[in-house]
Amino acid sequence: MNLDFIDELRDHSNMRNVVYKQRIAKYYDSRVKPCAFKTGDWVMRKVSLAPKNPTKGTLGPTWEGPYEVTKVCRPGIYQLRDTKGKTLPHAWNADHLKYYYK
Incomplete structure (x- = not known):
């Protein structure tokens, strides 16, 4: 019985992993301070x-x-x-x- 649902469980855990990585990337990108200088600085x-x-x-x-x-x-x-x-x-x-x- 459990072997019948193994593909669905694998897909569900893969989706959770993708959502987690997106959340971590969004948090990291929100805290990065861009550093740009102009000529003359x-x-x-x-x-x-x-x-x-x-x-x-x-x-x-x-x-x-x-x-x-x-x-x-x-x-x-x-x-x-x-x-x-x-x-x-x-x-x-x-x-x-x-x-x-x-």
């Missing part, structure tokens, strides 16, 4: 592990800058220029940038 750049000063250890700065956004290559990808006018060699992702308040 000033930003701080996250210091990666490679150029960090090893003499300062964990107490070294985690952000450096400010940098000016000179070009929007694609949504979320930006070309930066420092305060001396030197353009950085490659573009930076918005995940590694934060807005600089003057």
Whole structure:
């Protein structure tokens, strides 16, 4: 008797799983803050592990800058220029940038 309804039970559990994943995605998307900069905005750049000063250890700065956004290559990808006018060699992702308040 139970083997007759196994396909229906499988379909029902699959539907519940799809609804659950949609609910989780909706919750996640509602909490994500989009980060978009315009040309002329000033930003701080996250210091990666490679150029960090090893003499300062964990107490070294985690952000450096400010940098000016000179070009929007694609949504979320930006070309930066420092305060001396030197353009950085490659573009930076918005995940590694934060807005600089003057």
